[in-house]
Amino acid sequence: MKPSIILYKALPDDLQQRLAEHFTVTQVANLKPETVQQHAEAFATAQGLLGSSEKVDAALLEKMPQLRATSTVSVGYDNFDVDALNARKILLMHTPTVLTETVADTIMALVLSSARRVVEVAGRIKSGEWTSGIGADWFGTDVHHKTMGIIGMGRIGLALAQRAHFGFGMPILYNARRHHAEAEARFEARYCDLDSLLKESDFVCLVLPLTEETHHLIGKAQFAMMKKSAIFINAGRGPVVDENALVEALQNGEIHAAGLDVFEKEPLPVDSPLLSLPNVVALPHIGSATHETRYNMAACAVDNLIDALNGKVEKNCVNPQVVS
Numbered sequence: 001m002k003p004s005i006i007l008y009k010a011l012p013d014d015l016q017q018r019l020a021e022h023f024t025v026t027q028v029a030n031l032k033p034e035t036v037q038q039h040a041e042a043f044a045t046a047q048g049l050l051g052s053s054e055k056v057d058a059a060l061l062e063k064m065p066q067l068r069a070t071s072t073v074s075v076g077y078d079n080f081d082v083d084a085l086n087a088r089k090i091l092l093m094h095t096p097t098v099l100t101e102t103v104a105d106t107i108m109a110l111v112l113s114s115a116r117r118v119v120e121v122a123g124r125i126k127s128g129e130w131t132s133g134i135g136a137d138w139f140g141t142d143v144h145h146k147t148m149g150i151i152g153m154g155r156i157g158l159a160l161a162q163r164a165h166f167g168f169g170m171p172i173l174y175n176a177r178r179h180h181a182e183a184e185a186r187f188e189a190r191y192c193d194l195d196s197l198l199k200e201s202d203f204v205c206l207v208l209p210l211t212e213e214t215h216h217l218i219g220k221a222q223f224a225m226m227k228k229s230a231i232f233i234n235a236g237r238g239p240v241v242d243e244n245a246l247v248e249a250l251q252n253g254e255i256h257a258a259g260l261d262v263f264e265k266e267p268l269p270v271d272s273p274l275l276s277l278p279n280v281v282a283l284p285h286i287g288s289a290t291h292e293t294r295y296n297m298a299a300c301a302v303d304n305l306i307d308a309l310n311g312k313v314e315k316n317c318v319n320p321q322v323v324s
């Protein structure tokens, strides 16, 4: 008999079919308690779980006594209680690598659009303000040859450094938990402690996972260290930044501008002060959101679940130790 799984995300037809070849699939809209209750039998017997963005915590796991593997359509997994998964020896699979280049592209888009005020000035044309030659009130700041500071030199950080260094001639500073030999060799990236990176960078780019250690890593004291001309970019996770401190730093001119793909609360509330600041480019968490990459992530998550439920955990597994 095929193992049963819960699917809590809509997938392209061919991938849905691939899942159905291996598993008995129950599709649900989300993992809210009322949904779990409505499909209690399916949750009680499911051995696999596949989807994205929803919280997977100890309370949900209690409703899934047969669960052996979870597969998230994302590289980040801060919405999973990994300790609770480990305690139950449930595998957690994710989708690194397939999205790296696309997310690095998005970060460059934030860098360019915030420095050159692309969104703001495009809005001014649409509202009929371009009536004569432009003056300094339309100017932005240069990107090329400015110093880029990358906090979190992982897969995406490295792809960002490649673009910034080779494409834009930018010197690269980075902060990470350890020296990154490849970044140093390929891009002449210079390792810095966090404070030095904040003080010296023209662009401060966060590409960090959300963990207990990174929560509110950047707050009032860190914005105060940045150059007044600094542009702050966050494409990792919103809660790595104290958003109130960010708003204050932007309002008080402690930093020049910000480009943000992620927020403490998502979707970003429409009354967020960030949305009324002209020096903020805010995107709705689209880092990996291209047709090609989202398809590749979904395909990777499907393969991951098939692998995990067959005991194959050589790649894309966050906690392979639970089955060793």
Ligand SMILES: NC(=O)C1=CN([C@@H]2O[C@H](COP(=O)(O)OP(=O)(O)OC[C@H]3O[C@@H](n4cnc5c(N)ncnc54)[C@H](O)[C@@H]3O)[C@@H](O)[C@H]2O)C=CC1
Pocket: 075, 076, 077, 096, 097, 099, 100, 103, 151, 152, 153, 154, 155, 156, 157, 175, 176, 177, 178, 207, 208, 209, 210, 211, 213, 214, 235, 236, 237, 261, 262, 285, 286, 287, 288
């Ligand atoms: N905006 C978006 O749509 C997307 C956001 N992300 C976020 O980006 C994160 C990074 O993704 P990858 O580069 O693939 O992961 P990765 O694991 O390759 O890189 C993360 C890096 O951060 C470093 N790090 C962790 N804690 C640190 C700390 N306290 N101080 C300094 N460095 C620290 C790690 O050592 C690692 O090198 C994901 O965890 C996710 O939260 C990822 C994809 C899309």
Ligand SMILES: O=C(O)C(=O)CO
Pocket: 073, 074, 075, 076, 077, 099, 287, 288, 289
């Ligand atoms: O993969 C992730 O972690 C995202 O944030 C969306 O691609």
